[in-house]
Amino acid sequence: MKFWEIGKRNLKEISRNPVLLGFLLGMPVAFMLVFIAAAGGAEASPIALSIVDEDRSQNSSAFIQYLGSVDAIELNEPLYSEESQAQEDLENGKISFYLLIPSGFQQAQQVHQPINLELVYKEADPMTGLQLKPIIEAVGSGFLGVAPPLNVELKGTASIIKNPAVNFYFPGIAVYGLMILIATAAEIIAGDREKGFLSRMFTTPARPSDFILGYSLPFIPVLIVSALVYLGVGMGLGLTIVGNLGHVFLIFFLIGLCAIGIGMIVGSLIKSESQAGISWLFIVPMAMISGAWFTVDRMPSAVRSVAEALPFIHAIDASRSVLNGASFSAIMLDTYWLIGWAVVLFATGIMLFRRTMVS
């Protein structure tokens, strides 16, 4: 059980380092507080929506009335009949969103042709616009009598979720928090090598497997505690867990393993503890393109493809979906993707760490 002794030492080094713990636990919690506060506080308020009715038909009026009956939407009065007027008010900051019902709405509905509604929003506030889009889709589907499963599901959970902003931001910030394990693991391995502690330990009869386990296992309780703290803070801030909490935890656990694996890789490749800062060049851009803080819907397809190939976006999407009510079957592919990455990254980390020891 030599690995156990090495692991115990590493766990003590982490738990007695307030700066490290502050980063691991404090930074994501601070992010949650700032982002969620900035997103509108604890209560979900209806989104003020203006309407441009170019069709001016019986059906368009009925649709507008139907929209007005939804709790999440507050219709602005009066209705616009010309888009140019709404556009002007949007540019002047008088309104934030408008929905354009094009002429031909009624006719298209009667002959079962596709109907293209246009939601226009302030560029500075894409978030609310994107929150509004699925609501309008769901309401539209309900009004038109078409009910794709996704829209029905969205409509169902929308009424349960106390604060959509919390449910949107929490998974991203939690995954970002777990990505900090990359820097932490890299810093500890590189630091011990730079200071000669690993060399000293290599003069003892401990085997390579003892070191590998001793340097990876201590991060697992850290990962579990971090995930629990994030969930606790999230729930305190109004996080609604519609789906299975165990599934959310599984996703966090898998992305945490990926982060530890990357940390071992970085820690084995860099020469000194100070170089562990390089990890941030990876962590922050990855968090951004994976939708930790912003939606990835409008990202260029090339960037989106890179994000899709990596594990983080899958962790964020999957945990976000489960929180909003998705079942395990809906996140199965994301989960397999994460398991695959965790195995690859951990194996690569072990291989490089072992190479460090041999050299």
Place this chain on the structure above:
Amino acid sequence: MNAVQTFKLTKKFDSLVAVNGVDLEIKKGELFSLLGPNGAGKTTTIRMLCCLLKPTKGSASVLGYDVVKTPFAVKRLIGVSPQDTILSERLNCWENLALIGKVHGLSSSEVKRRSTELLETMGLMERSKDQVRKFSGGMKRRLSIAMALVSDPQVLFLDEPTLGLDPQARRAIWEYIAKLKGRKTILLTTHYMEEADSLSDRIGIIDEGRVVALGTAQELKTNLIGMRNMVVSTENLTAEVIADLHGKYSRVAVTKGQLKISHKDLDFKEIVDYLHSRGVAVYSAALDQPTLEDVFIQITGKKLRD
């Protein structure tokens, strides 16, 4: 069987030959010092003996176990105190000692017994529950040596155990090492001649990766039999006078007005008279015995701290 034996031990780093064909035989219970300047190859030799570096050529064994073929057998028998004081900074003394002891396979009770003994011997018991990052350099070094001893190793490697310590702390470490003499086989590296002189049974002088002299301190100095040193405090020493002295004596060195002359059958009066005759004011003059530094200079032509 020797405790430590090397045969043509060589280590190259690209084109740099750090250790060049070193042959050593260290007997059981012997305290052997490798004395040499920085970069002479002392630490590289120890790192090969501790199985941290693979030799480029040659072989080495510890208590009969080859360091390349049976590294884990070697690691079970050795204790190492590295040159840099390497400790787990956020652990206390007990935890640091337990880490090394348990990795060597000692039971909890054995670790506790050994740790208590070592902490008392090293004078660390009072601060034993403090995190070691709060310790002074001397305390850290003492703990580092205790960590090397906690597994009760048969062979102890002490790499520059007093490097960077103040004279008082250095002297305290020397006392601890002296207590271990005869009980453990110790290979100590140092560039302090006084340390090697006072502690060692035998000394190997190493320079540019080669062992250039080997023997007891007395044996090494005996090679300089008849050689005497004269130290003269002067003023008005001219370049001409120094050049003249260089022509007459084996070794002449001048540092801040202090003249040091080494030569066989040195005539004290002759030198003082000569200096007076050349208008050099002599404030004091003394003869002393050769030191290991003198031995080193004679063999390598340079100072230990060059």
